[in-house]
Amino acid sequence: MIVAPGEVVGLIGPSGSGKSTLLKCLGAVIEPSGGKMVLGGNTIYDNGWKIPDLRALRRDSIGFVFQAPYLIPFLDVTDNVALLPMLAGRSNAEARARAHELLDALDVGHRAQAQPSELSGGEQQRVSIARALANRPPVILADEPTAPLDSERALAVVRILNQLAVQQHTAIIVVTHDEKIIPTFKRLYLIRDGCTHEERGEGASL
Amino acid sequence: MISLAGRDILHSWGKFVLTGFGLGLLIGVTLTMAGVYRGMVDDARALLNNSSADLWVVQQDTQGPYAESSSLRDDVVRSVLGIPGVERASNVTYLTMQVRRTNLDGAGPAAAGDDVRAMVVGFEPGQLGEPGYLLAGRQITRSHYEAVADVRAGFVLGDRIRIRRHDYTVVGLTRRMVSSGGDPMVFIPLKDAQEAQFLKDNEAIVNERARTAANPSLNRPGVPGLLEAIQASQANNRNVNAILVQVQPGIDAEAVAEPVRRWKHLEAFTRDQMEEILISKLIATSARQIAMFLVILAIVSAAIVAFIIYTMTLGKIREIAVLKLIGTRNSTIAGMILQQALGLGIIGFIVGKVSATFWAPVFPKYVLLESGDAVRGLAAVMVICALASTLAIRVALKVDPAAAIGG
Numbered sequence: 001m002i003v004a005p006g007e008v009v010g011l012i013g014p015s016g017s018g019k020s021t022l023l024k025c026l027g028a029v030i031e032p033s034g035g036k037m038v039l040g041g042n043t044i045y046d047n048g049w050k051i052p053d054l055r056a057l058r059r060d061s062i063g064f065v066f067q068a069p070y071l072i073p074f075l076d077v078t079d080n081v082a083l084l085p086m087l088a089g090r091s092n093a094e095a096r097a098r099a100h101e102l103l104d105a106l107d108v109g110h111r112a113q114a115q116p117s118e119l120s121g122g123e124q125q126r127v128s129i130a131r132a133l134a135n136r137p138p139v140i141l142a143d144e145p146t147a148p149l150d151s152e153r154a155l156a157v158v159r160i161l162n163q164l165a166v167q168q169h170t171a172i173i174v175v176t177h178d179e180k181i182i183p184t185f186k187r188l189y190l191i192r193d194g195c196t197h198e199e200r201g202e203g204a205s206l
Numbered sequence: 207m208i209s210l211a212g213r214d215i216l217h218s219w220g221k222f223v224l225t226g227f228g229l230g231l232l233i234g235v236t237l238t239m240a241g242v243y244r245g246m247v248d249d250a251r252a253l254l255n256n257s258s259a260d261l262w263v264v265q266q267d268t269q270g271p272y273a274e275s276s277s278l279r280d281d282v283v284r285s286v287l288g289i290p291g292v293e294r295a296s297n298v299t300y301l302t303m304q305v306r307r308t309n310l311d312g313a314g315p316a317a318a319g320d321d322v323r324a325m326v327v328g329f330e331p332g333q334l335g336e337p338g339y340l341l342a343g344r345q346i347t348r349s350h351y352e353a354v355a356d357v358r359a360g361f362v363l364g365d366r367i368r369i370r371r372h373d374y375t376v377v378g379l380t381r382r383m384v385s386s387g388g389d390p391m392v393f394i395p396l397k398d399a400q401e402a403q404f405l406k407d408n409e410a411i412v413n414e415r416a417r418t419a420a421n422p423s424l425n426r427p428g429v430p431g432l433l434e435a436i437q438a439s440q441a442n443n444r445n446v447n448a449i450l451v452q453v454q455p456g457i458d459a460e461a462v463a464e465p466v467r468r469w470k471h472l473e474a475f476t477r478d479q480m481e482e483i484l485i486s487k488l489i490a491t492s493a494r495q496i497a498m499f500l501v502i503l504a505i506v507s508a509a510i511v512a513f514i515i516y517t518m519t520l521g522k523i524r525e526i527a528v529l530k531l532i533g534t535r536n537s538t539i540a541g542m543i544l545q546q547a548l549g550l551g552i553i554g555f556i557v558g559k560v561s562a563t564f565w566a567p568v569f570p571k572y573v574l575l576e577s578g579d580a581v582r583g584l585a586a587v588m589v590i591c592a593l594a595s596t597l598a599i600r601v602a603l604k605v606d607p608a609a610a611i612g613g
Contacts, residue, residue, distance in 0.1 A: 023611055024608050029607050055533050055535070059532060064528075064532065064611070072210075072528070073525065074214040074218070079213070083208060087532070087534055087538075088533075092207070
């Protein structure tokens with residue numbers, strides 16, 4: 001499975017097929033039992049070998065968007081986004097500038113000082129996307145990001161992801177079983193019987 | 207870097223303040239308990255300081271007059287005055303009893319509620335043992351039936367109080383004159399105090415005379431005057447509880463005490479020895495009692511902080527998983543929980559200190575809140591909170607970042 005920068009790839013499969021497990025492996029949260037994973041030319045896993053600092057890898061190179069936004073409730077919108085650059089060692093001013101830039105890009109800049117509980121579901125999800133992009137990661141993993149949203153908002157989120165993938169030069173993998181958005185993916189992988197099959201795209205013939 | 211703990215406290219300040227308030231009341235009780243002990247020690251020191259004595263001469267083989275009863279003849283003071291190095295010496299008596307305020311016309315006792323437990327001190331006016339400082343009124347100038355009382359007894363100038371068989375007029379008020387048990391002192395002339403302590407009531411004297419007269423060995427035929435002499439000795443008691451001694455400047459009190467012990471067959475205690483008796487022996491049990499309370503309160507405080515921080519952490523498991531997933535260090539998460547526990551402790555300490563300061567004066571016994579105890583209390587609260595947070599930190603560190611993804 002290869003995902004290039006600027007691409008948005010869908011990953012579907014029946015319940016229990018291992019979508020979330022694959023996402024956890026890709027997210028360097030759990031170790032795969034075998035195989036090889038390469039990110040931006042750097043090997044992350046190789047049949048039992050792994051890079052030593054997975055936490056730093058997750059912080060600097062992988063963005064996460066969850067089914068629910070899971071924003072930190074005691075931080076305002078700006079700091080929810082700025083937290084990642086700060087964890088990466090950037091100054092508060094630099095981190096907040098990046099947060100404002102992303103929030104403006106995602107059309108929630110006007111809610112920068114709000115608390116997460118004051119935002120609508122769609123706004124919260126956009127903030128969580130901004131958070132995922134904060135450290136300019138080469139890849140974003142999205143776990144059913146449109147599940148709690150209605151059709152209109154779900155499609156809006158997918159549009160945003162597609163735009164950002166191109167603008168930020170980021171590869172995005174979206175795990176979903178949301179039929180509303182499945183048709184929007186140019187490339188789509190299906191997990192079945194423990195294997196990934198490319199259902200749509202260049203390798204679809206496989 | 208953002209202070210995650212600070213932001214969380216600000217976000218749910220109501221919960222923190224209310225919890226801190228509850229914890230603070232507990233800390234206030236703890237500080238007050240320490241203050242009660244300090245007050246007892248200070249009362250003991252005040253008792254010694256106010257007597258202006260360098261040496262206490264008491265009955266042999268006793269630790270009187272405060273820790274044990276002591277009785278010695280009142281003429282012994284003359285021989286003590288003759289010992290080299292003695293500047294002044296005077297007799298004193300101490301008797302803890304109920305003192306009743308009587309009606310102003312002296313017609314009889316007032317309501318039973320007017321009883322006050324007090325230590326009645328008999329002293330020779332102008333001599334050692336006299337209250338050194340008066341808030342109001344004057345010192346005792348008459349030989350009988352005048353009293354000076356500590357203000358905590360609740361008497362006012364002109365009050366009539368009854369001690370045993372006689373009524374006394376309160377002519378002066380003093381302060382910080384309390385017994386080692388915290389009872390306010392009432393000072394009366396020595397002769398009256400001797401009567402109050404040793405003289406029996408009329409009926410008892412009549413009965414004793416009859417008993418003596420009926421005793422053939424005390425009422426021998428052919429020995430005129432024997433019975434009268436025995437009865438006279440029974441009716442009079444010239445004992446005191448202690449002799450207060452002030453030594454001459456530059457003279458070591460122990461140098462005066464040694465000949466008193468050797469030649470007078472009495473016991474003599476220096477200031478340091480008497481302080482040791484009062485603090486290490488007399489209030490030792492109370493001190494251990496208070497220490498037990500302090501230990502229990504510390505354990506309860508730790509349990510409360512641990513429970514609160516633990517439940518608050520359990521309520522943030524998903525957020526902690528997200529924080530770990532996005533690369534937050536374990537030390538940052540542990541620091542957040544530790545800071546919250548310490549924050550709770552600081553809120554609790556402030557509330558506790560303020561509460562203790564407000565309610566300490568209302569206590570019937572003297573409560574001394576020392577700055578040193580407050581500092582030690584703050585340090586103890588911080589340590590307890592830090593230890594209490596370990597349970598929650600342990601839970602937080604075990605949170606799997608994978609919990610943030612999927613099911």
